[in-house]
Amino acid sequence: MNALAATNRNFKLAARLLGLDSKLEKSLLIPFREIKVECTIPKDDGTLASFVGFRVQHDNARGPMKGGIRYHPEVDPDEVNALAQLMTWKTAVANIPYGGAKGGIGCDPGELSISELERLTRVFTQKIHDLIGVHTDVPAPDMGTNPQTMAWILDEYSKFHGYSPAVVTGKPTDLGGSLGRDAATGRGVLFATEALLHEHGKSIAGQRFVIQGFGNVGSWAAQLISENGGKVVAASDITGAVKNSKGLDIPSLLKHVKENRGVKGFHGGDPIDPSSILVEDCDILIPAALGGVINRENANDIKAKFIIEAANHPTDPEADEILAKKGVVILPDIFANSGGVTVSYFEWVQVFMYISANPFLLQSNLITFKGFMWDEEKVNHELKTYMTKGFKDVKAMCKTHNCDLRMGAFTLGVNRVARATVLRGWEA
Numbered sequence: 001m002n003a004l005a006a007t008n009r010n011f012k013l014a015a016r017l018l019g020l021d022s023k024l025e026k027s028l029l030i031p032f033r034e035i036k037v038e039c040t041i042p043k044d045d046g047t048l049a050s051f052v053g054f055r056v057q058h059d060n061a062r063g064p065m066k067g068g069i070r071y072h073p074e075v076d077p078d079e080v081n082a083l084a085q086l087m088t089w090k091t092a093v094a095n096i097p098y099g100g101a102k103g104g105i106g107c108d109p110g111e112l113s114i115s116e117l118e119r120l121t122r123v124f125t126q127k128i129h130d131l132i133g134v135h136t137d138v139p140a141p142d143m144g145t146n147p148q149t150m151a152w153i154l155d156e157y158s159k160f161h162g163y164s165p166a167v168v169t170g171k172p173t174d175l176g177g178s179l180g181r182d183a184a185t186g187r188g189v190l191f192a193t194e195a196l197l198h199e200h201g202k203s204i205a206g207q208r209f210v211i212q213g214f215g216n217v218g219s220w221a222a223q224l225i226s227e228n229g230g231k232v233v234a235a236s237d238i239t240g241a242v243k244n245s246k247g248l249d250i251p252s253l254l255k256h257v258k259e260n261r262g263v264k265g266f267h268g269g270d271p272i273d274p275s276s277i278l279v280e281d282c283d284i285l286i287p288a289a290l291g292g293v294i295n296r297e298n299a300n301d302i303k304a305k306f307i308i309e310a311a312n313h314p315t316d317p318e319a320d321e322i323l324a325k326k327g328v329v330i331l332p333d334i335f336a337n338s339g340g341v342t343v344s345y346f347e348w349v350q351v352f353m354y355i356s357a358n359p360f361l362l363q364s365n366l367i368t369f370k371g372f373m374w375d376e377e378k379v380n381h382e383l384k385t386y387m388t389k390g391f392k393d394v395k396a397m398c399k400t401h402n403c404d405l406r407m408g409a410f411t412l413g414v415n416r417v418a419r420a421t422v423l424r425g426w427e428a
């Protein structure tokens with residue numbers, strides 16, 4: 001099932017459990033705006049290259065639309081649409097005052113030089129600058145993008161609208177980014193996993209983890225899990241996969257990935273076929289790469305007892321059904337990976353605090369006044385508070401609607417957005 005069909009299906013199931021009015025259901029499903037732009041850049045060798053960029057703004061009933069921008073060859077409009085919708089429910093589950101959006105450019109960032117990536121980002125920003133903004137739609141990093149990408153967007157946007165550090169989050173700390181944002185999605189995955197395991201009378205220590213994807217989210221999750229006594233027995237990325245049943249030495253693997261741009265060739269374990277990573281023996285499986293990877297082809301062979309969805313939409317609905325019958329507990333993406341957008345919200349709030357404390361910044365283009373920025377300990381502490389509360393809220397919905405964690409999270413998110421929509425008088 002494609003990502004959009006799967007996401008719509010989950011939304012409709014939640015709407016039915018909530019008994020939503022059919023007109024309200026329809027208006028919640030239809031995106032606020034879909035943007036598709038052509039981005040042509042000169043390559044370093046002087047030839048021209050054209051790419052297609054997307055931004056889907058799904059819903060803004062609860063606040064400015066929020067979500068990452070992805071650079072990946074498989075970016076397509078349906079997937080961006082699904083990911084934007086997931087952001088709407090995710091920000092509502094986290095109970096932060098945002099709606100949902102997502103963007104992407106169909107490109108392979110590994111094939112582009114830094115200057116080509118900068119030109120592409122600036123052209124994309126030129127094409128969409130009138131439709132994003134501090135109070136309308138606030139991008140952030142996702143697959144294939146990073147704080148540097150956000151810095152280019154900030155700079156290009158500011159040429160049109162004046163210095164606007166709150167127009168993106170996940171930016172470098174030197175430009176007003178929040179401490180802790182880089183690790184936030186992985187740290188949120190840790191807190192979410194702790195909350196789930198606690199309920200099952202378990203803790204991270206001693207559990208065997210398998211992680212697919214070793215980029216921002218996967219590598220931070222691996223690091224924090226191993227620091228908390230968990231054993232990462234296999235990990236993979238686009239370059240390859242490695243396994244060590246005694247537990248991979250994560251600091252050495254992180255060093256290897258940094259030096260070699262991938263997991264491939266790491267000597268602290270045995271190389272395995274990356275396509276078998278999801279069915280490796282473990283207690284807890286963490287998909288942290290692409291969507292749709294857990295499907296009817298492999299669901300029956302999955303050995304994990306718990307799946308923590310660090311990636312967006314890693315599990316197809318058909319796999320959901322198979323895994324439920326096997327008794328596998330799935331912590332859904334719209335809760336499990338909400339740590340990133342939650343700290344993005346903290347970043348946005350911090351930027352407003354220092355701007356209002358020192359309006360001179362807006363004229364000077366310089367951020368020198370850090371008095372109202374939070375230290376990392378505060379960021380992490382607040383994140384834990386939000387993740388713990390989020391888990392409790394999801395569980396309460398599971399009890400009310402007698403449903404699994406995915407529907408608990410969907411009913412929680414959809415209900416909060418529906419209430420905001422009605423309160424604003426937007427229902428049909």
Ligand SMILES: NC(=O)C1=CN([C@@H]2O[C@H](COP(=O)(O)OP(=O)(O)OC[C@H]3O[C@@H](n4cnc5c(N)ncnc54)[C@H](O)[C@@H]3O)[C@@H](O)[C@H]2O)C=CC1
Nearest residue numbers: 142143144185213214215216217237238289311312337340
């Ligand atoms: N960065 C963030 O704050 C958030 C990211 N996410 C989701 O987490 C997932 C990962 O995102 P990031 O870590 O930010 O991206 P990233 O670009 O930093 O890393 C992606 C990782 O996935 C690997 N990968 C790509 N294709 C693969 C394949 N076919 N098989 C195995 N590995 C593959 C890459 O080699 C890389 O290690 C995505 O689904 C993203 O939407 C969710 C919430 C927030």
Ligand SMILES: O=C(O)CCC(=O)C(=O)O
Nearest residue numbers: 067068140142340341344
């Ligand atoms: O930090 C953000 O604003 C968005 C992160 C994101 O794209 C996601 O949660 O999937």
